[in-house]
Each structure stands twice: as C-alpha cells, then as structure tokens.
Amino acid sequence: MTPPLALSIGDPAGVGPELAAAAWAVRKTERLPLFFVVGSSRLVEQAVRARGLNVPVCAVKAPDEVADCFDGALPVLDIGDLAYTPGEPCDAGATLALNALSAATGLVRSGAASALVTGPVAKSRLARIGFTYPGQTEYVAQACGISPENAVMMLAGPSLRVVPITVHVSLRDVPDLLTVELIRNRAAITAAALSRDYGIVRPRLAVAGLNPHAGEDGRMGHEDADIVAPAVALLREAGIDAVGPLPPDTMFHAEARAGYDVAICMYHDQALIPLKALDFDAGVNVTLGLPIIRTSPDHGTAFGIAGTGTARVGPTIAALRMAGECATRRMNS
Template identity: 45%
Template sequence: MAGDVRIAVTCGEPAGIGAEVALKALAQGASGADAVLVGPAEVWAAAGTVAGVDPGRWPCHPVEMPAEPDWGWGRPTLRSAQVAVRAVEAAVDLARAGRVDAVVTAPLTKEGLRAAGRPYPGHTELLQALCGGEALMMLAGPRLRVVLVTTHLPLCRVPPAVTRTAVLRAVRGAHQGLRRDLGIPAPRIGVAALNPHAGEGGVLGEEEGREIAPAVEQARAEGIGAEGPVPADVLFHRAAAGAFDVVVAMYHDQGLGPLKLLHFDEAVNVTLGLPIVRTSPDHGTAFDIAGTGRASPTSFRAALRTAAEIARRRRG
C-alpha cells in the first residue's frame, strides 16, 4: 500500500517534541503512506539529531523562517510560534490543492497562536478558518471515542455554551463523521449530561431538560442513533464497555479525562467536518522533555495510521 496516500506532516512548535516524535513515528513506517515534511529544514534537522532519524529520508516542503532562530529546546519564542503556524497553513494549502491526501499536525501552543497573530484557541478553530466546513474535535482510542460540544473554554463559560443548537451540531457531526471517515454505517451515540445525575430533574441544573434532551430528541427524529442525556459517570463506563461508538461530551475535561485514563499514549485527535483529512497526536509540546530524546512517538504513529485510513476511505 506504500505510496497510495501522501501525508503532509507539520513540524509543530520547534521548541517542543513535535518534530522529534513525527520523525520517530515516520521511521517506524506504521501508516503505509508517503510523507512530506512541512516546516524549515533547520527545524527538522535539529529534531533529527535528537530523534536519531535522518529527515532527509522524506521530501521537505519548506516554510519561510521569520529570522535567525532564537529559540531553544523548551524555550519557545514569537519566531518559533510563527514557524509552527506557517507550517499548518502551508500543509493546508497542499491538501486543498490536492498535492497531499491528509495532514497530520505536530503540537503547537495556544499562547503561540495568539502571539503569532492567529486569534484562535487551538488547531481545530484555526483549521476551520483556513478550510471552512464545520470543524468538530474527536479524540479516539481503541475503546473510547469522544466528540466535544465545547472545546477550549474556561469552565465558567461552559454552561451558557451548552445550547440545543451546539449539542445538535455535535451529535450530527459525530454521526456524519463516523459514517464517512470511520466506516460505521449506524453510529451509536451516547450524549453526556452536563450536571451530576443529569440534573436530577432540575434540582441540580436545568441544562439537561432545556437544551440537551431536546437536541437528542431532534437527532433521533432525523434517524440518528443518539441516547441521552446520560450521567457522565455512567456513560463513560458503558461506552468503554462497548455500548456506544462515540460519546458526545459537553466540555473538554469531561471527555478527555476518561479518554486519557484509558488511552493516554495512543489516542488520536481527528478533526471531523473539514473538507480535508486532519489528525494529530493527543498530546502537547512537552517542553519539559524537549531535546532529550525521551518523547514517545506512540500517539503520533496512531495519528499517521488513522489519517491514512481516513484518506483511503474518503477516496473510496
């Protein structure tokens, strides 16, 4: 299968572990796809020294360096943030032009996005701005998949954002994404409650009756196999046991806490709803171990494999 799919791999934040784990994962060849390294050759060369992998094994699509490098391992700067963002934008351009079949992004930071003049709280929102579509974050492991209604919001801002429209959008997006990208013809979707005990009939919160339940009812009327709102402490147990193909969680840590408990090293971030295929490892820049050679490529390897599988499935 080698050569049937081509993946653009971004360098991520140069001061972090992204390029290192990307090279390690590529060297292990798990995806059966060809790769294009996106980012300055200097960044890939530095990562290759740490990873013990020659980046010259893959073609490089360079991005402009903003100036002489002024960062070091674990020490990001404005210039390194600009490199990370430009690599994402270049990879998206390659995918939209049909020159690659998928994009796998190495981690960058939200602070870096803001410093580089991109006012987005994360990769997902940046990708939606670049590509259009209805971007939706799904984190997936072997036993549990999670789609988020809200993503990078302070907890105090979550309840007002859990609206009927937002929940229905997430349920529809999960249904469509699992059908198109994962090949699940009739996804079973468990929808989490926001409050303890699903609000206990309004005693512990009203969002379940006012917003979440009506969204689930509308989804079911559209033929979507959704159930909820289910108390989160019950729902994730049932989902991990195989009762659901995906959980729709109301906020970031509600969904990612259980997911990372099960799949800390092997989960993949899949962006549903985009016109391009995009995945990433489910971890950050890990500045504390950057440059040490200790970073594990397990999640990046899974991200490459998942991107190749989705690209092949979309191609039909």
C-alpha cells in the same frame, strides 16, 4: 496511489520535529502511510541527532517526490529555516510553525496531500506574532471555508471516542453556552463523519448529561431536561441513533462503552478525562466537519522534555495512522 500525508512541524522548539523522525523510524513495523514533514530539513536533521536516531532526511520540493525517497529517508518540504533550540520557544519558531501549518493546509486542500496532521504548537507564542484564532482547529476550518462553529473536535483512541460540545471555556460558563441547536448540530456532524471517514454505517451516539445523575428529574439542575433531552429527540427524529441524557459517571466502564461508537459530552474534562485515562499514549485529536481530513497527536509542545529523547511517539504514530485510514476511505468512497 493515495497522495502522502502532510505533517506540519509544529513549534520547532517542542517535541514535534523529533517525534516526526521517531515515527518515520518505525514506519515499517507500524505500517504507516507515506508522509512528509512541512518545515525545515536542517532543523529536523538537528532534532534527529538530539534524539540519537539514525534517520536520514531528504529535502523534497513537492509532495509527488515523497514516494521516491520515503523508504530511505524522511521527506521534508522546506518552507523556512531556523536553528534547533529545543525547549526555547521564540517568535521566529512560532512564525515557522504558522507558515508550515498554512502551507500544509494548502497542499491538502489542493489534493497534493491526502490529509493534514498537525504538530503541537504554543498558542501563546502564536498570539505574539498576530495569530488571532483560539487554536489550529479554528484556523484550518477558516482556511477551508467552514465556520469554526461547524468544526467539531473529536478525541479518539482504541478504547473510546469522545466529542466535547463546549471546549476551551470556563466550567462556570458551560451551562449558559449549551443550547439544543449546538448539541444537535455537533452531534449530527459527528454522526456523518463517523459514517464517511470511519466506515460506521449507523453510528451509535451516547449523549452525556451535564449534571450529576443527568439532573435526576430536575433535582440537580434543569439543563438535562430542558436542553440535552430535546437535542437528543431531534437527533432521533433525523434518523440518528442517539440516546441520552445519560448519567456521566456510568458511561465509561467497559460494558457501557461496548454500547456506543462515540460519547457526546457537555464539556472539556467530561470528555478528555476518560479518554486520557484509557488511551493516554494513543489518543488522536480529529477535526470533524471539514472538507479535508485533519488529525493531531493529543498532546502539547512539551517544551520541558524537548530534545531529551523521552517524548513518547505513540500519539504521533496514532495520528498518522488514523489520518491515512480516513484518507483511504474517502478516496474509495
């Protein structure tokens, strides 16, 4: 049997705890794999009551206990305790979130859990307790012995997969950050991951241009001819099915999407705007290039609606399902 998934609780003042319970409540109709929450069983119980769910909680001491109780209760591995204060983040909550992330990552690395699903955190709160990483992605990569530069963020939904080459940086800095090697490396990692974890034998990569009309022969910028096109040529020389640079404004309609498996984009919003327009409630943040599987719901802590019962569970369900599918493929490969 594939080991269960480890779901880190995220910031306990956010929507993570209640969405974990809401996902468990529909585990049968959604055919979700075994999973357990890493956090605080008492806090999750309080979140369950706040959302008005009928979800029993079962404290477990190790992942190998999850299968025995999953049908009747949501398993929670206690690594700390804290009162449930939805919408009121604090340093103690950030500490619990970080400890849960560390513990869950360790369990997946050891093989006790088959994949890591991370709940949303508040980066500003983590920074207050000494967290020096830009986000959970970089932390998990470092814990796995992978350079953060080789951890690639992919956003995936039913309609579209996208990879931004540059992520959380100012738009004015993007042209200076783009290099032939950066594009080639991240696109190659993406192709390998799609083959290994998604069962796509020969992934098709559509590489977006940086500028309008992909530069239009230099009239709208030289980066597409000087940086993007040589990177695509190197990918093709390596046997990867890549095309580009393509005009970004014509890449995301239905007919165009049918021609590729992933869109390689040059900056954050070029990738995330079409993904969220098409798959807002089913988008999953996946980290490629790691020795473990890591997914996350594609939304933040949503402190403003935590505890109100209005947060949508779709992204959490999608992140759990995708992690389980990828874990199964790795186990069977």
